[in-house]
Amino acid sequence: MLNWEAIFATRSSRMRASEIRELLKLLDKPDIISFAGGIPDPKLFPDEQFKAAYADVFAGEGAGAALQYSVSEGYKPLREWLQGEMGRIGIDCTADNIFITSGSQQALDYIGKLFLSPKDTALVGWPTYLGALQAFNAYEPTFDQLTLSGNRTPESYRGAAQKAGGEVKFAYLSTDFANPTGETVDRAGRERLLAMAEELDIAVIEDAAYQHLRYEGEAIPPILSLEIARKGSIENTRTIYCGSFSKTLAPGLRVGYVVAATPVIRKLVLIKQAADLHSSTINQIAIAQVAERYFKEQVAKIKSAYSARRNAMLAALDRYMPAGATWTKPEGGMFIWVTLPEGMDGAALLARSVETEKVAFVPGQAFFADRSGTNTIRLSFSCADEAMIDEGIKRLGRLIGGVIAAAA
């Protein structure tokens, strides 16, 4: 028998199946109220707009080009549309500062490839987006805890990285309504991060996947816009902004984007050329058309639906959660993060919840690079209607209350 493990590269041992993915497979049953999947509601997709966009591709003379190979940096009209969008949020740039990826997950993979040598350090939140941990992991880094509260100095990060055998290369964070916590980094936090990145001479990876989904409060300028304001030009910035159409238009087309200084864009284009040549031509054309014609209306539509669901979940948590559990109050996005009493195990709770209450969620531990956070869980409100949310949280509150009472 062939011993594949002996032939595989050492890095491949770091790749493991996402627990969440495995979990979602197990939970894919019709009788379960699921707050597990962090995906957009397919009933809200702009089907009619996409139907028209694909039909238009084949109506004109352009079908040949839409089905043909195209350039690695991405479809120019889409990059130009994004340039306008970026301008509106304080990111003054040209189309040459914009690079199209196959979803923002691909941006994270390429950023790992561009920056991380084995043993280098990536600063990430405790918890953080699991997909970022998975993407970076392929390049064998060490993770250190990114904290904006000021109890870690640049020197302490540098020292820890040297001890781990490499250098700090970047800080990664999701700025708005982050997956998994739903929390947003305030303006002061963004400014502190920039100052620290400056001192450490590292890149800042700004994951803006949920930025359009704000349901209340005022928008906070992206880190990249704050840095452009400081430095006078995007060409002097160290922030790499990662955006996506997956949460606004549709994820199944796999279209995301990176906005950054041109030396970074040029490297990412080379990486993409070697890795998959370019993102789907026809999908970039379809996304460009739907974005041009319908982006605002679509964002308004999903914000209205998701914000009602968020409100329903926050109200239900207030109503049904026992004392001892606390949770975030996100101003947008898809997630609420619940901290259970110390000692309670989110994974064990899930097993009981699915069995006795038919309610699913994701145990929080998966989102911690150090595997801590056992007493946390992630609830997603994006795919359940308000009545189901009320019923599901009621059952979950009852279960958690019972566990607390039994332990007392």
Add this chain to the structure above:
Amino acid sequence: MLNWEAIFATRSSRMRASEIRELLKLLDKPDIISFAGGIPDPKLFPDEQFKAAYADVFAGEGAGAALQYSVSEGYKPLREWLQGEMGRIGIDCTADNIFITSGSQQALDYIGKLFLSPKDTALVGWPTYLGALQAFNAYEPTFDQLTLSGNRTPESYRGAAQKAGGEVKFAYLSTDFANPTGETVDRAGRERLLAMAEELDIAVIEDAAYQHLRYEGEAIPPILSLEIARKGSIENTRTIYCGSFSKTLAPGLRVGYVVAATPVIRKLVLIKQAADLHSSTINQIAIAQVAERYFKEQVAKIKSAYSARRNAMLAALDRYMPAGATWTKPEGGMFIWVTLPEGMDGAALLARSVETEKVAFVPGQAFFADRSGTNTIRLSFSCADEAMIDEGIKRLGRLIGGVIAAAA
């Protein structure tokens, strides 16, 4: 000013722009007869079939699923269709042996990621597909020359790899009508490669991108099918078969596939999950529909067109090329490889050819890992009509004849 080079990973210095891509940009002028681009003729794409396939996605209830996230291994009906296709060429497998990628370029990137640690050795042809060199290069390997003529022993490969600081991990080759040479590895060569891979205990990467485009002669069984015949089951094989719809249906959708033993497929699925989650859902559905309804007709259509162009180019070469130039006689594919007299420089010839003859091609040096092969050029016949082929080769023959005469 930010010094990005100091922050980038060491591997990023290995990534350089493809000369061919840069070249094609320069040559993109209407008055040039181009034999440079190795791309399918967009006039032959099955537009009407794709138009119907995308329309069908939005006609039924399934639009939500087509626009949604999907599984990393790929769309099941497409994998099942491929299973049937594979069965017809002697590759007996299940859908679990099949993994969908965003074009076969992505398969090469993931294979590099899976197998290559820095300093490991990849065996490749001299010349070989430039995209393979680029994909593997990101993982910092050494390249050694794969030769099936028997003048290298397994021991010599192993010794050279150890000297380079790693191990031989795989042999990569394009089996049929390879890019850039148009040559096909005969059955005996495939069997010798399997025997050598066995002795070295390495994987075989079989690039079958052009396999469907045979215009004459009998099909030779894929290496994977030969190995299944030896070993009794795909689960006992070491060959990783990479296929693509880019040369048959259309490249712009970015859909390719890998067929291999399940331990390899499982790892590739994990890599994809971390790298871009999955290939475009809607494009996989569209490809599956067009493949199911129209694959045979489409392959017959393009074979008829390309074989006429190949015939025209071979006839023109016979007619116009001066003594001293030799070329391959491909039984399929898109390329003819010309070897010029020793000492003649393909790149210098291109500069003169574009200026004085308005004819473009690709200098062969780019396809050699050791940058040898200066006296070679690649001609593509896929995108020019027969009259243009005759005229272009006439001019090129005249130019080469003049250079030979001047040197004599």
